[in-house]
Structure formats: C-alpha cells, structure tokens
Amino acid sequence: MAERDVVFRVKRYRPESGGKPAYQEYRIPYRDDMVILDGLNYIKDHVDPTLTYRWSCRMGICGSCGANVNGQPRLTCGTYIRDVHRGAVTIDPLANFPILKDLVVDFDDFLEKLSSVTPYIVREESADLSKEFVQYPEDVEAYRQQSLCINCMLCYAACPVFGASPEFVGPAASALALRYIRDTRDEGADQRLARLNTKSGVWECTFVGECSVVCPKNVDPAAAIQTLKVLATMRHVRRLLMPGAASR
Amino acid sequence: MDRTAHDVVIVGGGAAGLRAAIAAAQSDPDLSIAVVSKVYPMRSHTVSAEGGTAAVLRDYDSLELHALDTIKGSDFLADQDAVEFFVARCPKEIIQLEHWGCPWSRDPDGRVSQRAFGGMSVKRTVFAADKVGFHILHTLFQTSMKFENIHRFDEYFVTSLIVEGGVCAGVIAIDLRGGRLVAINGKATILATGGCGRVYEFTTNGFIKTGDGMALAYRAGVPLKDMEMVQFHPTCLPGTGILITEAARGEGGYLINKDGERYMQRYLPTKMELGPRDILSRSMIQEIKAGRAFEGPYGPYLGLDLRHLGAATIDKKLPMVRELAEKYMGLDPIREPIPVRPGQHYIMGGVATNSTGETTLPGLYAVGETACVSINGANRLGSNSLSECLVFGEWCGLAAAQYAKQRIAYPRGTATRETLRREEARVFDGLMGRERGKETLAGVRVEMQQLMERDVGIFRDEAGLADACGKLGKLRDRFSSVGLADKDHVFNTEMTGVLELDFMLDVAASIAHSASNRRESRGAHSRTDFPARDDVNYLKHTLAYRTDGAPRIDYSPVKITKWQPVARTY
Numbered sequence: 001m002a003e004r005d006v007v008f009r010v011k012r013y014r015p016e017s018g019g020k021p022a023y024q025e026y027r028i029p030y031r032d033d034m035v036i037l038d039g040l041n042y043i044k045d046h047v048d049p050t051l052t053y054r055w056s057c058r059m060g061i062c063g064s065c066g067a068n069v070n071g072q073p074r075l076t077c078g079t080y081i082r083d084v085h086r087g088a089v090t091i092d093p094l095a096n097f098p099i100l101k102d103l104v105v106d107f108d109d110f111l112e113k114l115s116s117v118t119p120y121i122v123r124e125e126s127a128d129l130s131k132e133f134v135q136y137p138e139d140v141e142a143y144r145q146q147s148l149c150i151n152c153m154l155c156y157a158a159c160p161v162f163g164a165s166p167e168f169v170g171p172a173a174s175a176l177a178l179r180y181i182r183d184t185r186d187e188g189a190d191q192r193l194a195r196l197n198t199k200s201g202v203w204e205c206t207f208v209g210e211c212s213v214v215c216p217k218n219v220d221p222a223a224a225i226q227t228l229k230v231l232a233t234m235r236h237v238r239r240l241l242m243p244g245a246a247s248r
Numbered sequence: 249m250d251r252t253a254h255d256v257v258i259v260g261g262g263a264a265g266l267r268a269a270i271a272a273a274q275s276d277p278d279l280s281i282a283v284v285s286k287v288y289p290m291r292s293h294t295v296s297a298e299g300g301t302a303a304v305l306r307d308y309d310s311l312e313l314h315a316l317d318t319i320k321g322s323d324f325l326a327d328q329d330a331v332e333f334f335v336a337r338c339p340k341e342i343i344q345l346e347h348w349g350c351p352w353s354r355d356p357d358g359r360v361s362q363r364a365f366g367g368m369s370v371k372r373t374v375f376a377a378d379k380v381g382f383h384i385l386h387t388l389f390q391t392s393m394k395f396e397n398i399h400r401f402d403e404y405f406v407t408s409l410i411v412e413g414g415v416c417a418g419v420i421a422i423d424l425r426g427g428r429l430v431a432i433n434g435k436a437t438i439l440a441t442g443g444c445g446r447v448y449e450f451t452t453n454g455f456i457k458t459g460d461g462m463a464l465a466y467r468a469g470v471p472l473k474d475m476e477m478v479q480f481h482p483t484c485l486p487g488t489g490i491l492i493t494e495a496a497r498g499e500g501g502y503l504i505n506k507d508g509e510r511y512m513q514r515y516l517p518t519k520m521e522l523g524p525r526d527i528l529s530r531s532m533i534q535e536i537k538a539g540r541a542f543e544g545p546y547g548p549y550l551g552l553d554l555r556h557l558g559a560a561t562i563d564k565k566l567p568m569v570r571e572l573a574e575k576y577m578g579l580d581p582i583r584e585p586i587p588v589r590p591g592q593h594y595i596m597g598g599v600a601t602n603s604t605g606e607t608t609l610p611g612l613y614a615v616g617e618t619a620c621v622s623i624n625g626a627n628r629l630g631s632n633s634l635s636e637c638l639v640f641g642e643w644c645g646l647a648a649a650q651y652a653k654q655r656i657a658y659p660r661g662t663a664t665r666e667t668l669r670r671e672e673a674r675v676f677d678g679l680m681g682r683e684r685g686k687e688t689l690a691g692v693r694v695e696m697q698q699l700m701e702r703d704v705g706i707f708r709d710e711a712g713l714a715d716a717c718g719k720l721g722k723l724r725d726r727f728s729s730v731g732l733a734d735k736d737h738v739f740n741t742e743m744t745g746v747l748e749l750d751f752m753l754d755v756a757a758s759i760a761h762s763a764s765n766r767r768e769s770r771g772a773h774s775r776t777d778f779p780a781r782d783d784v785n786y787l788k789h790t791l792a793y794r795t796d797g798a799p800r801i802d803y804s805p806v807k808i809t810k811w812q813p814v815a816r817t818y
Contacts, residue, residue, distance in 0.1 A: 044690075
C-alpha cells in the first residue's frame with residue numbers, strides 16, 4: 001500500500017511545565033488503512049514518546065480513545081486518516097472536559113452522574129436465583145438501543161448545554177437511565193425520573209441533537225432525553241392526580 | 249506517606265475483578281473493598297469478548313457433558329475436580345447476571361438463548377448478540393455502583409505487591425493523575441488483571457493486556473502454571489488482529505480456502521468449523537503452507553464465509569461482526585467472505601491457584617485469565633472464559649472476604665513503608681532518571697513481540713525455543729538501558745509503558761522456558777519435533793518460578809477424577 005505524508009496538529013498540555021495548551025505538529029507517513037489512533041501510536045513509538053493519550057481495544061468497543069478530530073468528537077480508532085485530512089488533521093482533547101495532559105481528560109464527573117441515575121436493576125424483593133426472568137425478544141428490543149452505550153463521552157464533548165452548564169446530567173447518563181426504566185425486570189423508574197426531573201436533569205436539554213449525531217453506537221441519546229421528558233411529565237401529572245399512589 | 253487500607257484489595261476491574269468485588273461487598277456491608285485498575289473499569293478488556301458464555305441450562309444438556317467437553321478440549325491437562333466445580337456453578341452465574349440486568353438474547357418463549365460453539369457438543373453458549381463481554385462488563389460495573397463499600401481507584405497502575413512476614417499485605421500503585429506512588433494495604437489481595445496477549449505481535453488483545461498480575465505474583469515468588477499453553481484464535485482480521493467471533497461459525501459460517509473449498513473437511517470432518525481453536529488454527533497454518541490461502545497486503549489469509557446465513561441472521565445475531573468487517577476491512581459480510589488468519593487470543597496458563605483463587609502466598613488470590621486453576625488445561629473451549637471469570641470471581645471474592653475477616657489486624661507499616669521507598673527508588677528515581685540512548689521502549693517491545701510470534705507461536709521446536717529463550721535474556725539486558733523522554737510525573741504513559749514491558753519480559757520468558765521444557769504436543773502446545781502427546785512423561789502441570797536468571801521449571805500432578813486420559817479424537 002502506498003505511503004504518503006500527513007501532518008498531525010495535536011493539542012499539547014503538560015501541567016508540570018506550566019504552559020498553556022498549544023498545538024504541536026508532526027509530519028508522519030500514512031497508508032489508506034490507517035486510523036487516527038495508528039498515527040498517534042506512530043508518533044509515540046517513533047517521533048515523540050511524551051505524547052499522551054488513552055487507548056486499548058482499537059476496535060470501537062472500550063470507549064477509551066475519543067478525541068476531537070478537526071473539531072468533531074470521534075473515536076480515534078474508528079476514524080480513517082484518509083477520510084478526514086486535507087494535508088493536515090487537527091486533534092484536540094474531547095471538548096467540555098478538564099484536560100489532565102495532552103489528549104487525556106478527566107471523566108470522573110460522568111461516573112458520578114451515571115451513579116446518580118441508579119444504573120442497575122432495582123427490585124423491592126430479591127428474586128429467586130434458581131430461575132431466570134421471562135423476557136421476550138421484543139422486551140429486550142425495548143431497551144437494547146440504550147444498552148449499547150460504551151461511555152466514550154463523545155456525546156458530552158458535542159453537547160453545548162453540558163459545555164455551558166457542567167451540572168447537566170447529560171446524554172449518556174440519561175440514555176442509560178432510560179435503558180433501565182424500559183427493562184421489564186426493573187422497578188426503579190420512579191427514583192430515576194425524580195432525579196431527572198431536577199434542575200440538573202433532562203429539562204436542561206434544548207434538543208440540539210448533536211449527541212446523537214456523534215454517537216458511534218447509534219444510542220440516540222437525544223431521543224432518549226425527549227422520552228424521559230415525557231415520562232417525567234406523566235409521573236408529575238400522576239402524582240398530582242393520585243397523591244400517594246405508587247407510580248411506575 | 250500516602251496510604252489507605254481496605255479489607256480486600258482487587259487489582260483489575262474486568263469481569264473477574266468486578267464479580268469478586270460484588271461478591272465480597274455483598275457478603276458483608278462492613279467490609280471495605282478496593283478496586284484498583286489502571287483504566288476506568290469499563291475500558292477493561294472483558295469489553296472485547298464477543299461470542300458468549302457457557303452454562304448448562306436446558307434438558308438436552310448435562311453438567312457431565314459440559315465437564316467432559318471441557319476436559320477433552322483441554323487435552324486432559326485440566327484439573328477435573330476444578331472443572332466439576334466450575335460447570336456446576338455456571339448456570340447460577342448466568343441467572344445472577346440476568347437478574348442484574350444483562351441483556352441476554354432471548355428465544356421466542358422468553359428464555360435465555362443458547363448457541364453452538366467450538367468443542368461444545370450441544371448448544372450451550374449464552375449470548376447477548378455478539379457483544380457479550382461488553383454487556384457483561386457494563387452490567388457488572390453498573391451493578392457495582394450499588395455498593396457503597398466498593399471503593400474504586402480508577403487509573404492507578406500497580407507496580408508491586410507488599411509482602412509482610414510472608415503474607416501479602418496489599419499493593420503499591422502509581423496514582424496516574426496525581427503522579428505519585430501510594431500504598432493500598434489489604435488484608436487480602438486479589439489479582440484480576442487479565443491476560444498477556446501483548447507479548448505477541450499479532451493478537452486480539454487490547455493494548456492494556458500486558459500480564460501485570462502474572463508478573464506481580466511471579467516476582468513475589470508465586471509460580472506461574474502452564475504458561476506454554478497459549479491460545480491462538482483462528483479468525484482474526486489480518487493487519488490489526490481484531491477478533492471475529494467464533495459465534496460466526498456457531499451460527500453456521502464456513503471457513504474457505506482460495507478455491508472456495510471448506511478445507512476443514514481435510515482436517516476435522518466430524519466437527520468441521522466447530523472444532524476446538526487449537527485444531528482450527530493449526531489447520532489454517534497447514535492450509536497456508538499447502539499454498540491454498542489467499543494472498544493479501546498482510547500475508548496469506550483464509551476466508552470466513554457468512555453469505556449463506558443471510559442479512560437477517562447476521563444483523564440479529566452477529567451485528568458486531570458486520571460492523572467490524574465494514575469498518576476495518578471495508579467489506580460487507582453479507583456479500584463477501586471476511587479475510588481471517590490465526591492470532592494470539594488467550595493464555596490458558598497463569599498464576600497457580602486452587603478453586604477459591606488461593607495462591608502459594610497467604611493473602612494473595614488470583615482469578616480470571618490471570619489465574620490458572622486449571623479448568624482450561626492445554627486448550628480452552630470458546631465461551632468458557634467469561635463463565636470462568638464469573639464463577640471463580642464470585643468464589644474468590646467470597647474466599648478473600650472470609651480470609652480478611654479472620655485476619656483481625658491490618659498490616660503494620662514497616663514493610664509497607666519499605667516497599668513504597670523501594671518502588672520510589674526504582675520507578676521515580678531509577679526509571680525516570682534514565683536518559684534516552686540507543687535502546688527505545690518501542691524497539692525492545694517490538695523485538696520481543698516478533699520473536700515470540702516467530703518462535704513461540706502455533707508450531708514450535710527445540711531450536712526456535714532455545715533461540716527465543718536466549719534472545720529474551722538478551723532483551724532483558726537491553727531493557728535496562730531503555731531511557732525515558734517524558735520526565736513528568738502526571739499521567740506518564742511512557743513510564744507505564746516501560747513498566748509494562750518490564751512485566752511482559754518476565755511473562756514472555758516464563759512462556760518460552762515452559763514451552764522449551766515440555767517435549768510433547770498437547771492442546772495448543774504443538775512441537776514439530778515431538779508431535780505426539782506423551783502422558784507418561786508430561787501429564788503434569790508446568791510450574792515456572794522466577795530466579796535472577798532463567799526461570800526454574802518444576803511440575804505438579806494433574807487431578808483426574810473420573811475421566812481417564814484417552815486419545816483426543818473428534
């Protein structure tokens with residue numbers, strides 16, 4: 001396969017040197033079957049071992065390697081150099097997150113938000129472990145799309161609302177809340193909707209829809225948030241009409 | 249001194265580590281459980297497992313048959329008591345995961361579906377489309393958030409165990425973001441760091457699979473068992489090594505050569521594409537040597553043909569196969585066969601343990617791919633490894649919790665302080681002080697990977713193995729002059745890369761020396777100079793002990809309960 005050259009303009013930030021984030025350019029050879037991550041690895045191994053970024057599976061499932069490529073949040077392992085460069089490719093850390101070093105950003109805030117939506121099956125009574133719950137294929141289909149979230153954070157990097165108000169629970173955590181609400185085995189919808197009906201909850205979303213555009217797994221968090229708004233409203237109305245009634 | 253203390257310290261946040269954490273946390277809410285991982289747990293390599301997880305759930309199947317398939321698959325090197333323990337507990341784990349919300353694929357009657365897999369004589373493999381590891385990992389990770397007594401140390405890189413008076417007392421780790429070394433004391437410590445695929449050049453394993461837990465135990469004097477038993481998966485994408493799941497064949501896919509022939513009829517006509525992985529990978533190499541392979545930019549390859557399955561089956565049961573083929577090969581498996589070749593995938597060997605994960609070092613446990621119980625012997629059957637992580641994860645978590653409760657006092661500070669000082673000197677003063685010279689991290693790593701690929705691969709012989717052992721010794725010397733360009737403390741991935749290479753060189757040497765000493769062919773270990781299995785001399789486990797030079801090799805007996813070794817024919 002023929003090799004050509006491409007310039008990677010990579011945003012560097014090194015907290016211990018005290019400077020501001022700045023671009024550094026690397027000219028590297030590439031082939032048509034190379035992804036952005038291959039280019040970063042080439043730089044790390046052959047040009048500049050100080051370049052810092054996360055990666056592991058290189059097959060689009062671990063969610064480690066997100067970065068803004070030419071301003072768009074992308075998985076670097078799933079983005080071909082040939083598809084995005086016009087002589088140069090600009091690579092920034094995922095937007096809207098605090099930068100730790102070079103392309104490495106801090107996601108701890110997301111894990112707290114994920115935890116806040118009760119991301120597990122809630123049941124009043126523990127079930128009999130000798131048998132499975134019956135769940136028909138269409139029951140699984142009801143939450144399958146949201147269950148495909150790999151927590152790559154591209155949706156948060158694309159979300160202008162999260163950028164402006166970092167307390168917003170955000171796309172991925174909302175989608176995962178809906179994933180459990182739609183699961184026939186779960187009884188925790190009420191507490192999740194109560195959480196999402198707060199100031200930092202789903203009402204902050206102005207339906208920009210960029211989260212669904214950048215999602216590499218077609219989770220469609222924008223649609224999930226709109227559904228959650230409907231469910232939260234129904235819960236609210238039900239509570240007004242029938243105070244004290246158990247709602248699900 | 250930065251120091252925290254917990255009842256149970258678990259290194260690794262994949263399926264085995266998280267299952268152990270939940271079991272320990274659930275057993276007693278007063279116990280404090282630490283999960284220490286060099287990545288956010290949902291990045292763990294469990295996420296890449298695709299095809300399924302085995303358990304006996306239906307009347308047509310039996311525990312006896314699952315045990316026999318596993319033992320035969322292992323070429324009779326598995327410990328049969330451990331296999332019986334394992335198969336009996338798989339069904340409960342599938343249901344437990346189901347209750348925790350795992351989105352298993354379902355039959356029309358609402359029950360969990362099961363599919364065919366290599367070496368399993370009936371449909372026994374439970375699945376969630378072909379993203380089984382991903383769903384298991386996220387289910388466990390999200391469920392772990394329910395437990396307030398599970399404390400995560402995300403992005404902490406463990407550099408050493410702490411041993412106090414002959415007992416494991418926790419770990420020393422680099423807090424990657426803080427850029428400092430900390431001591432995490434534990435009354436019990438569990439290693440659950442997964443495999444070591446990155447010692448090979450062509451592997452399905454993610455970048456993080458560097459054998460850390462194996463090397464940590466090995467350095468503390470614990471033997472590594474059966475390290476010569478390395479699994480090569482037959483269907484990996486040329487170039488990248490990305491895995492195409494065995495479920496593709498479980499659902500009916502064919503392997504074809506350049507003449508369009510289903511060549512497995514030459515090697516294993518009774519099982520065809522659903523034979524065990526060791527046999528399929530060897531058959532591929534033979535087919536390539538016979539000149540019947542396709543030629544591509546990354547060398548010879550064979551075809552995985554799914555066209556006859558049709559779009560509906562592929563989209564429903566193998567969506568990730570289609571996604572990977574489209575994204576990484578630029579082809580649609582509905583219309584074209586997928587190019588595949590064998591690549592390193594798994595290691596049957598690991599830290600020697602019993603069924604509850606105990607090692608020879610009191611207070612230290614190991615579980616999952618890091619451990620060798622052994623249920624996998626000389627060849628693991630596909631879909632037994634996720635079940636292994638779940639079954640032994642639970643038991644190891646419970647055993648470690650029990651051990652921690654009996655051990656009343658936390659470790660005293662002396663050994664901890666000494667180990668922390670020693671690691672400060674080794675890592676921050678020693679490694680980071682080295683200037684860059686002729687030897688580079690990438691240079692030594694690639695040489696190790698290439699020589700393992702060439703001489704300790706699918707087929708092996710005395711000359712190649714001797715050469716590998718010698719060269720690994722020389723690489724160890726050269727490693728000591730690898731310098732670092734990055735002198736920052738915060739998130740120094742060049743430094744963790746050097747520490748990982750340090751681990752991998754130990755693990756690679758244990759593999760090569762164990763392979764050199766086993767002068768027979770059994771399961772995945774194929775010696776062209778000793779092509780037959782030799783039960784008289786080698787029906788035994790290899791134990792590799794670390795020394796300052798070459799590993800010391802010893803052996804231990806295989807536990808046979810009721811299945812006497814017979815020829816492994818299918």
